[in-house]
Amino acid sequence: xxxxxxxxxxxxxxxxxxxxxxxxxxxxxxxxxxxxxxxxxxxxxxxxxxxxxxxxxxxxxxxxxxxxxxxxxxxxxxxxxxxxxxxxxxxxxxxxxxxxxxxxxxxxxxxxxxxxxxxxxxxxxxxxxxxxxxxxxxxxxxxxxxxxxxxxxxxxxxxxxxxxxxxxxxxxxxxxxxxxxxxxxxxxxxxxxxxxxxxxxxxxxxxxxxxxxxxxxxxxxxxxxxxxxxxxxxxxxxxxxxxxxxxxxxxxxxxxxxxxxxxxxxxxxxxxxxxxxxxxxxxxxxxxxxxxxxxxxxxxxxxxxxxxxxxxxxxxxxxxxxxxxxxxxxxxxxxxxxxxxxxxxxxxxxxxxxxxxxxxxxxxxxxxxxxxxxxxxxxxxxxxxxxxxxxxxxxxxxxxxxxxxxxxxxxxxxxxxxxxxxxxxxxxxxxxxxxxxxxxxxxxxxxxxxxxxxxxxxxxxxxxxxxxxxxxxxxxxxxxxxxxxxxxxxxxxxxxxxxxxxxxxxxxxxxxxxxxxxxxxxxxxxxxxxxxxxxxxxxxxxxxxxxxxxxxxxxxxxxxxxxxxxxxxxxxxxxxxxxxxxxxxxxxxxxxxxxxxxxxxxxxxxxxxxxxxxxxxxxxxx
Numbered sequence: 001x002x003x004x005x006x007x008x009x010x011x012x013x014x015x016x017x018x019x020x021x022x023x024x025x026x027x028x029x030x031x032x033x034x035x036x037x038x039x040x041x042x043x044x045x046x047x048x049x050x051x052x053x054x055x056x057x058x059x060x061x062x063x064x065x066x067x068x069x070x071x072x073x074x075x076x077x078x079x080x081x082x083x084x085x086x087x088x089x090x091x092x093x094x095x096x097x098x099x100x101x102x103x104x105x106x107x108x109x110x111x112x113x114x115x116x117x118x119x120x121x122x123x124x125x126x127x128x129x130x131x132x133x134x135x136x137x138x139x140x141x142x143x144x145x146x147x148x149x150x151x152x153x154x155x156x157x158x159x160x161x162x163x164x165x166x167x168x169x170x171x172x173x174x175x176x177x178x179x180x181x182x183x184x185x186x187x188x189x190x191x192x193x194x195x196x197x198x199x200x201x202x203x204x205x206x207x208x209x210x211x212x213x214x215x216x217x218x219x220x221x222x223x224x225x226x227x228x229x230x231x232x233x234x235x236x237x238x239x240x241x242x243x244x245x246x247x248x249x250x251x252x253x254x255x256x257x258x259x260x261x262x263x264x265x266x267x268x269x270x271x272x273x274x275x276x277x278x279x280x281x282x283x284x285x286x287x288x289x290x291x292x293x294x295x296x297x298x299x300x301x302x303x304x305x306x307x308x309x310x311x312x313x314x315x316x317x318x319x320x321x322x323x324x325x326x327x328x329x330x331x332x333x334x335x336x337x338x339x340x341x342x343x344x345x346x347x348x349x350x351x352x353x354x355x356x357x358x359x360x361x362x363x364x365x366x367x368x369x370x371x372x373x374x375x376x377x378x379x380x381x382x383x384x385x386x387x388x389x390x391x392x393x394x395x396x397x398x399x400x401x402x403x404x405x406x407x408x409x410x411x412x413x414x415x416x417x418x419x420x421x422x423x424x425x426x427x428x429x430x431x432x433x434x435x436x437x438x439x440x441x442x443x444x445x446x447x448x449x450x451x452x453x454x455x456x457x458x459x460x461x462x463x464x465x466x467x468x469x470x471x472x473x474x475x476x477x478x479x480x481x482x483x484x485x486x487x488x489x490x491x492x493x494x495x496x497x498x499x500x501x502x503x504x505x506x507x508x509x510x511x512x513x514x515x516x517x518x519x520x521x522x523x524x525x526x527x528x529x530x531x532x533x534x535x536x537x538x539x540x541x542x543x544x545x546x547x548x549x550x551x552x553x554x555x556x557x558x559x560x561x562x563x564x565x566x567x568x569x570x571x572x573x574x575x576x577x578x579x580x581x582x583x584x585x586x587x588x589x590x591x592x593x594x595x596x597x598x599x600x601x602x603x604x605x606x607x608x609x610x611x612x613x614x615x616x617x618x619x620x621x622x
Contacts, residue, residue, distance in 0.1 A: 014071065016092075020036055028259075060538045128159065131159060140223060157207075158207045161205060170188070184196070200231065230266075241285050242292050265317070276347050284321075289325070305359065306322050334363070334366055397409055467551065468495055468498045484553055504529060517533065521534075
């Protein structure tokens, strides 16, 4: 891995933070034994398989096999480089990190990324200056006054104004040394028949931030007439629309504190909600909620209340968002706003107290919201209409996992339409049988082998694989064990990934490395190798929680040799059978002697009491 930050400084930074505190800002963790578990932020799951060790300062997911140190976690979760992750942790601890030289490839990538971030930062400041301090910003200020957005809120959200001129932003950024080609690549400029131009013109600008609070994109609302009404930055290396929520870095603290989110549709709705004190409000950047955004919410809250516009389109979108949230395991509820109103309208016309009352009184389960929306959209004028409505209502109830809620709605329908409860239950059962529900598309993808009450259950392995894993665990914890394994096994591991890890460890200790699994992990570039290391550490922690000791190296070597001899015996037996079919009697005699010798070795190893006493008590490394 290309990095020139001194190793002792990396160690100091790593030791200055607690991996539980850092990961806990992204994942809701709870303690189980020596470890902490939570829902993995890197794949969708219902049962926690993501495990973090405070003692070893590593994490491992038994579902998707992601693993590493706190630095690797930040690299993966924030999409940043090694050096950026180290600097982020250093800033957290107040440790200065000097400017360092990167290798040519990483330097080029990082320089371009830094320039892109600088361009967006400068653009945001320029737009904000124009809005708040110049005559060009008067239309934007007038618009905000009408929407009752204060100057303080405008400052807090870095609201700005893109002027109507053709290429003012491009010229401004070029004067500050930024490459116009880069500006077009990252969506701040474009070219057309008449040359270059600013992407955003005559628009109120909403900066879009990443999880670290850095501006990575913009949303712009047209001032006056024009289409589209809202324009977002295009997809760039910095910005993937379906992976961001607005304004995530501002809302995250409130989300984790309350374990509840308010999901809205538009930028202005969110700004107005935050101004009114509802700081757990987020929006999906003007597009339909994506599965990745739903997962982001899932890892930070237990409940999402969808507060979309009160028109038909808003209610249909609320249902789609709610079903998606339920599909990834989040409790979804929805609010029925007055027809034709959005959250910003309600706050502006009736104030924060009215919004508070609506959230308290009009929030309902997703099933109740769907039934109410269905009733609003259907005529009940005649018997045929009522039968059609009831069938659609049963389709909705078939999605409801709570038997109590489904029964409650059935009783209400039975009373209202004078239909027996038994008939409705019968039809609901038939409806459920017809439907193939896929509430969690990825829920069964991963064999996570996790017990929510006790944490990760470590896999059972064939004895020779278990022996190799115990050898590697011993090597991680003891350089002396590594020397013994190198003398006996060298690179002759049965499992290829074990051989690769062993080679890394031989080299690490040969270069003077210490028995520190976390320090060793920082030297490993290959995620697959890191995954083996972190899984071994978590298995070791699990055995300690259960008060079970691992195998001795002597037992591991005996089990490993036994597997190799048995494999050799199978190969010799196959050669013997082939020689017998061909009538090669001298070869048969030679092979028979080899089989005899191998059987003697196998019998001797099977009499090695340590292997079998350990196997009987533990059934392999668990």
